[in-house]
Amino acid sequence: MYAVIRTYLGTGAKQLFELLEERSADVDATLRTVPGLVSYTLLNTGDGGTAVTVCTDKGGSDASLKVARDWIQKNAAHIHAEPPIVTEGPVIVQIK
Numbered sequence: 001m002y003a004v005i006r007t008y009l010g011t012g013a014k015q016l017f018e019l020l021e022e023r024s025a026d027v028d029a030t031l032r033t034v035p036g037l038v039s040y041t042l043l044n045t046g047d048g049g050t051a052v053t054v055c056t057d058k059g060g061s062d063a064s065l066k067v068a069r070d071w072i073q074k075n076a077a078h079i080h081a082e083p084p085i086v087t088e089g090p091v092i093v094q095i096k
Contacts, residue, residue: 001038001091004061006051006068012081013048019076020049030071036060038094051084054091061088 008016020027020042031040036056043050053064065086072081 001054001056001094002058002061002088003052003054003091004064004086004088005053006065006084006086008048008050008081008084010048010082012079014046015079016072016076016081017042017044017049019079020044023075026075027071030067031064034060034064034067037064040064054094058088 021044024042027042028040031037031053034040034053034055037060038054038056039052040054041052043052051068053061055061055064
């Protein structure tokens with residue numbers, strides 16, 4: 001498995017996560033299209049937030065980055081949020 005973490009901070013991050021919360025059903029439906037999706041978590045930190053995606057392989061995680069970027073461009077471009085800090089790598093341990 002492979003995971004990607006996107007952390008949104010700074011200009012527009014708070015507003016972006018307010019919109020993501022309002023549109024959570026749309027976000028859910030969009031992320032479910034990612035091939036090999038194992039889990040997706042979106043958390044609001046108050047001043048921004050973090051998205052954690054786990055997929056069966058790096059290809060799925062790469063697809064999740066594109067899906068997220070496309071959704072933001074289509075639905076939240078007016079917010080002008082700074083690009084996320086992206087952290088990614090192979091999953092070593094996962095407890096369900």
